Amino acid sequence: MEITKGVHLHFIQSEKFKTNKIKVRFSAPMSEKTIAGRVLTASMLETSNALYPTSQSFREKLANLYGANFSTSLSRRGLVHYLDINLSFVRDQFLSRKNVLTDEMLEFLKASLFSPLSNGDAFDGKTFEIEKKNVLTDLEAEIENHFYHAHRKLNDLFYDLSEMRIPRVGTVELVEKETAESSFATFQQMLKEDQIDFFFIGNFNEIAVRDKIQDFHFAEREQPLELMYQQNYSNVTRENLEQREVHQSIIELAYHFSAQYGDSEHLPLIVLNGLLGGFAHSKLFVNVREKESLAYTISSNFDIFSGLLRIYAGIDRANRTKTIALINRQILDLKRGNFTDDELEQTKKC
Structure with a gap:
């Protein structure tokens, strides 16, 4: 109205x-x-x-x-x-x-x-x-x-x-x-x-x-708004390592994706993030944190309005190289379809 x-x-x-x-x-x-x-x-x-x-x-x-x-x-x-x-x-x-x-x-x-x-x-x-x-x-x-x-x-x-x-x-x-x-x-x-x-x-x-x-008597206005932000696509992973006290550090990785809000890839991207790092059953949590104990916290999220998928983890800085390698392995597994029907259904329900 x-x-x-x-x-x-x-x-x-x-x-x-x-x-x-x-x-x-x-x-x-x-x-x-x-x-x-x-x-x-x-x-x-x-x-x-x-x-x-x-x-x-x-x-x-x-x-x-x-x-x-x-x-x-x-x-x-x-x-x-x-x-x-x-x-x-x-x-x-x-x-x-x-x-x-x-x-x-x-x-x-x-x-x-x-x-x-x-x-x-x-x-x-x-x-x-x-x-x-x-x-x-x-x-x-x-x-x-x-x-x-x-x-x-x-x-x-x-x-x-x-x-x-x-x-x-x-x-x-x-x-x-x-x-x-x-x-x-x-x-x-x-x-x-x-x-x-x-x-x-x-x-x-x-x-x-x-x-x-x-009765508030608002004046007419025409404010052009651009929800979507797109920059030139890059397949280069950005990395930031934030050093904390003693040996702890926070590592963050940025990946660029081309899906946009409401397009055919939006919903698959939601499921992808869930499989990768959105939940406690996700690959990053299970394989990097639980099995290998390389992170005290790890997760992923994405911004559909700007094309940024972010993975962040709290780690021992001595394990940086090993942690990044294992994170990349989880991404590669998803690209190859290495996940079960049960994992997929559980993610959809979440």
Whole structure:
């Protein structure tokens, strides 16, 4: 259901659960210029607004709405960055007052979007600096996560395009440059230019919700989005070895594949990854970790939107060569069809 150009409502009606959920997704091209502002906007939106200017008053209001939840999350697919606002609350049918909580939650959402904690040109300085410090603390903690750091290093090696190397939560360097003014400008740009999708999951009066969202008065927008990223195919395996304390290391390998989302090779690729390293019965886990004890953890995953298949393992660095050789043997076995019908069926069921 289109509210205006670039703003859509999606309803998934269900009475299975006692809670209703609303997700508001802001979609825009991944960009080094806006990523940090979007990250800080997400942090500001989930802690306060002009009507409830402190974290305490913000949470008290949600508590008074029968323990409703209001949070934000960040993700990416291919060349697109998503900022999601997530709301969950008790279905009106379970309340003594009918058909009120959905309306109140949408009013709360409207206040957060159009009455943010700001002076009109910038986010509130004091609150912004607190949230900026919190974001930087989280990012610095991520850097200390060896697997996160290894993932980033492999992305740098694999992707040709700089936008594909940007983490969904930005970087310390980019966030440090942000000000209350620049992040607020990014937020206003989001409201005016991002593709916006509202997802309503639960039991909703679709006409009443549509009328309510129309009162948000979103302007028309046309945001060109490219989910799929393709770079020139290469059969060269990229490798990153992240050294940890004592003898432990993390090895990551990147393989390029040409399958795309929704094409004839997409589903076979899902099964292939399951056979290779997606589950506890997969070849990497059974043969590299369990039988040969060459890794304390090992797995594989793939990004259908960018053509990257990643294998990562925690190993003793002295076993690097032996581990890579055994990993390559598992891949060769799959190419040759060396797997059983039982393994295939088990993978499909998973």
